[in-house]
Amino acid sequence: MEKQHPKNLEKKWQGFWEKEGIYKLNPVGGSKSKKEMQGKQISNRVNFKKRGAIFSVDTPPPTVSGKMHLGHAFSYTQQDIIIRYHRMKGESIIFPFGTDDNGLPTERFVEKEKGVSALEMKREDFVKLCQQTLKEVKPAFIQNWKDIGMSCDFNLSYSTIDQNCQKISQRFFIDLYKMGRIYRKKAPILWCPQCQTAVAQAELADKMIDSVFYDISFSLKDSKKQITISTTRPELLPSCVAIFVHPQDKRYKNLIGKKVIVPIFGQMVSIKEDEKVDMEKGSGIVMCCTFGDVTDMEWYFTHHLPLIISISKDGKMSKTTGKFQGLTINQARVKIVDELKKEKRILAEKKIKHLVNTHERCNRAIEILPTWQWFIKILDKKEELLELGKKMNWYPEYMRYRYEHWIKNLKWDWCVSRQRFFGIPIPIWYCKKCKKVKLAKIKDLPVNPLGAQPKEKCSCGSAEFLPEKDVLDTWATSSLTPQIVESLIASRAIKKNFLPMSLRPQAHDIISTWLFYTVTRSYFHFGKIPWKDIMISGFVLDPKGEKMSKSKGNIIEPNKIIEKYGADSLRYWASGVSLGKNLRYQEKEIKNGHRTVTKIWNASRFTISHLKNFDIKNWSNKNKLYSLDQFLLSKLQKTIQKCEDSFKKYEFSSARKKTETFFWNDFCDNYLELVKWRVYSLKENDWRKKSAQFTLYYTLLTILKLFAPVLPFITEEIYQLYFRKKERQKSIHQTTFPKIDQKLIKEKRKFQGEKLMEILAEIRKEKSSKNLSQKAEIKKLTIYSKNKELLEIISLFGEDLKQTANIKEICFKQGYKKDNKFLF
Template sequence: MLDKKYNLIENEKKWQKFWQENDIYKYDFTSDKKTFSIDTPPPTISGSLHIGHIFSYTQAEIIARFHRMQGENVFYPFGFDDNGLPTERLIEKEENIRANSIPRSEFTEKCMLTTKKYEEDFKNLWMSMGFSVDWSLQYKTIGPMARKISQKAFLDMAKLRKAYIKESPVLWCTTCRTSIAQAELENADKETTFNYIPFMCENSQLIIATTRPELLNSCVCLFINPKDERYLKYLGKRASVPLYNYEIPILSDEKVSMDKGTGIVMCATFGDTTDAEWCEKYKLPYRKTIEENGKILEGIPFVGVLRILAAREKIIQLLKDNNLLIKSETITHSVSIHERCGKPIEIIPSKQWYIDILSEKERYLKAADEINWYPASMKNKYITWVENLKWDWCISRQRYFGVPFPIWYCKKCGKPIFAKDEELPINPIETNPSEPCSCGSTDFIPETAVFDTWATSSLTPLINSKWNTDKDMTEELLPMGMRTQAHEIIRTWTFYTIVRSLFHTGKIPWKDIMLCGFVLAKKGEKISKSKNNAPSSPKELIERHSADALRYWASSAKLGTDTMFSEAELKTSKRFLNKLWNAASFCIMQLEDYDGSNPIKLLPIDKWILEKIKILEKNTIENLNQYEIGLARHDIDEFFWNDFCDNYLEIIKDRLYKPEIHGKEEKLSGQYALYNTLLEILKLYSIYVPHITEEIYQSFYRNFENSISIHKTQWSMKLGNNDENILQFGENIKKIIGEVRRYKSERNLSLKEKINILKISIPKNYEEYIRQTLKDIKACTWAEDIQVKFSDKYDIEIL
């Protein structure tokens, strides 16, 4: 028998320990079972986890449990993305330091110590949620194996010139002081001023409107549209830059909008990506104004060493003082910002490493068709991103804590020297090349940049399969069964992983991709660490409400949709857990004298419940194969609350209590159906609420079943054809019970109030079924007499 009350927290810790000690979720490398492999996003070490992480990671974990209970050998690793800018910013905040204010080695050591602490916290949280991860497969993106794989992958690309270095305009964050990639940009609406400024051309004023007057010193050209008849006469002439008084050419380009501003555009180096494109296209000179730290270059008249906004204000004031500001309008416009810090980006020339992605866009689009997208609509986000790519992927970052480029540069001739494969992983700052340069020099300059964190985390399928090591499993594991992630990083993690997998293996990285929604703090506002808008920490929520309660809540949403969270919603979870415990307690009490024997003959209503759960399993499998865990759980809930608790248990209760009236074989029929139906209900729910289902299984079923854990069992009711007659009969019995209940409720009668006569009209082909079920109906409805009439039309009458 089960305890009267289930102790949520105490039992969850007990079973988590049991699962670990007995390797319940360990991947079997020797098994001949079909492998289902999962590529899980390694959470970024940038602060504490919040309810949004619980939401999406739990949904994926449910899928892992589902496939395990379909008899598959589940490869479910977990990692930590513990290098790069987000981690550096965390350490800078916690230690109250700047990365560049202390020796690089000292800062790296602080990063290693801090990430280790957070990784333990993260791991403990996932374990406290009952995640069925094989922790022996754990990895970290700063670890030796990941560094080796990342460096080897880069060297392979560099040898084929797929990775290359060049000096050119690059997206630059002056706050984080590093180059960034196009995928790291976000757009934000910012309020600023549109300033109308006159450039002189001969004796005419050409008015331009700009939001970046601080870049006047960088102005290298004025552009007009070749179809704009207002300005065609100025083509090929030169204009004078106000305040700085030097001349620039006037050219035409079709990108100029005739309707925006005055129709004349100032091209500065570099105000935006269009400026950079024009400079390359028309071979315009570069005039440096903004430095990497976000200050104006020292020596520039009027604004040298000022920060950008201060320089803008100073220039505007100077324009006013010199009667060079025609007018100024306050506008709101879209600005490109760095997703990590939310600050506007600049474009400055810099020597950086890139991966060529623009030359193979068609290949990446084709790959989208080879992958199953769940939900399918998310595929369009990927396609739109690829079609609109403008820049190759910049993979170098001017930071400290990351995977180093395995490169030196010859001090004499400048040639890049690549590390040898057998030397990896390597830090060029700490080690010299093993051989002289081809020019004979032995003096080298190490590359101090590190890989963009995506350059390593895009390799998670290769890291998981230990690519290019003595334990290489890429042939067995790739493409992986499933990638799970949030839809916001389709442009980064999804795209970059596809790029790298196609290059290094020639295969797509995974067969399926499962894209989860967000948890919202309020309508339209995503919960995030940066906004500090999360409710109680997951740890506190687990301690107050239990892991199973959180897991049940997390499984409620339709895949890919966002959801709101409040602690009050966990009341629904607790109500369900209480109902499951009480229903199981009732069933187990009725099974105390059941020895596992099969009845001579199953009664119709017992056949019906077994047929119903068989259909339920088939539908649940279909939904879960589509990654619709919310729809699947809804169906299970409907069966459990309605068919099983409200109807079946009430119908057979009297038969179980009173074998002297109903018969011993009839009781055995009910016990057999009860035993198997409850067991399957527990199996179905075990992927959602693994702790309470394990407790019930171990308390009773372990005495009869061979599996050490319910999580080692398989769903077993789904095979065979359905008996449509018995299914329809059972639904008719449900209607009879429902009509009687409604009749009593409308008259404010107790459900145990007797009724004199219950007249039932039912099709003739159910004659034998109804005869065998009369005692159950009579006991359940409290009818003194039941009169059955056979007709094509189903009906009941209560007298």
């Protein structure tokens, strides 16, 4: 082995893993002929022989939007560590890799990348541009995941816009329609003027903005009296349809039922009562506009109010606003306030800060507009969805409460239609004559209604249809990832009991979207939970504890860390915090990872150099082990058990730290020093040397296996350099995770060994305090103790102590001496 550990191991071993099919589980051919499968995404379907229990993973498909960010590296490494552990436990791993590359996120990426606007291009041209751009960027994008050591089977791949996914998404849309679970209606919906599409409740973000609270006077009809209404949105005056007061507000009891004239725009509206009015906010009188917020929506339906739309889909004022038509919302606000001031209607104005709902994709403030949309009914199943949450194992457990909180606060059914272009078409036509919906045939899927017509006439006899122009929200497809993954598997035995899958790994910010929607779809279509276990990761923060973003300039790219320190060092950092917790990026932790990798290399180099003439196959006498070896191996069994327990509970950080403690303290700092005299000085046939060699072989291989899920590259490098010739498997990642060997557990030796380490530590400390080299000779060491067992320990380990600490003579005396510094 070289003195320095090799660099740039990522491409070397990733290439080896792919070439040798290390993460493919016994592929025996697909279910289609070569001719059928050529050029199709589904050519990646494979069949598996049964190896062990199936461990299936609903891998998060990352959104194709340029480069991997540090948050990706953080969360995907954590899931990969767990999956590598299960693979080493002998389970058959279904670990696919998909990309989420349809819908608004992809559109916005392409617009930015190519400097175009989808709204200014022909639809078909923009779709082609999206397809071409994805083709350009995806290879490098996927390589990012390979570089961090993801052990996915990249032959089990999918894209949420490929033909197979489109077919699945459209088929399950049709299923919901036939169930009566999906419906279309014109209703007030959350709308993004920037993206010009409907958005779901789960796609909202809160943003704190500067604003002004205006006190505006309204005139009562047939009276000189005025009332004051406080608002931050005077531009909604043209769509004011009612005034509300609280029924228990004594100040305004006499106003209920009277009419008010809206300033500037002149419409007459009634004063009504409703308990949702906050008597303490502003004047306690509220105007209802269609639509300023969710409360306006509720009042609109509850009180059967008229509808006046003052804001268009593009975020500009509509024709109902008269001379303000065509102005942006902000422009209209300024102009209307000026008009109100001229009429002396502004009584007061106060600068404030308040939260507004924005679209998470573009950060633009959301409006509420009535539009035709497709909805999946979910509000009537909130209790059932809450119960399903309790049937799954959450890691960490407290993340379940976020899921429950989201469901309890749901206000609307799930809007799944989007007014965009690069998405999966809704498989619907509308009869021109009777307006009836015409569903696509399952055998014809996937279909694009814009480019095809139904093959059968409508039930009314008409053969003329209008296509549905909207596309499905990307979550409508991503919520079917278990079904997409199942479609890639040819084995009928696996398909038979595919649900629930074993694991869904994901970040906590998409509990309300991807997780909730997948549970919903699994329940509606199959009546089952989609997974047994859910592991939820946290976020990556910058060194100051702030969220990383391009606007703040605090983004750190994983590839630069890998270039400097290697992927194992990055993975070490990612495994340094408990599951679900946020982690600050600290370069010192990356350096600690690099230091650990270097130490593993150096310890392996030393160990292997003393195993040249040792054949593990010829060593079978575990009962005849040197006392010190018994101590180390006994302690190693305890470490194996602790790591096993931690991994089972998704506590990868704990498993790594327990392995590190044993590796650094017990193996490197102590054992390797204590064993040197035997491997250097004793003859080849001396049983004490053979015992040392067995212990070195067994312990190093076990340490490498324990580290392998976290540090796959350096462990593979060392395994291939020495152990592959000795062991049966091609890769360390195909070996069995260490099992406890009861024959190697010696509780008494463990106690005795710990005492030896205490004595050795005190000797080292004493030498350091006197500025002596650790190699400095001690002519005579006298140990005073009342502990008779210590005499046995000295007799067992005396030679190890003498050789390691360079002691000529060791004496043991019972009792304590007055000037004794060390008491044992």
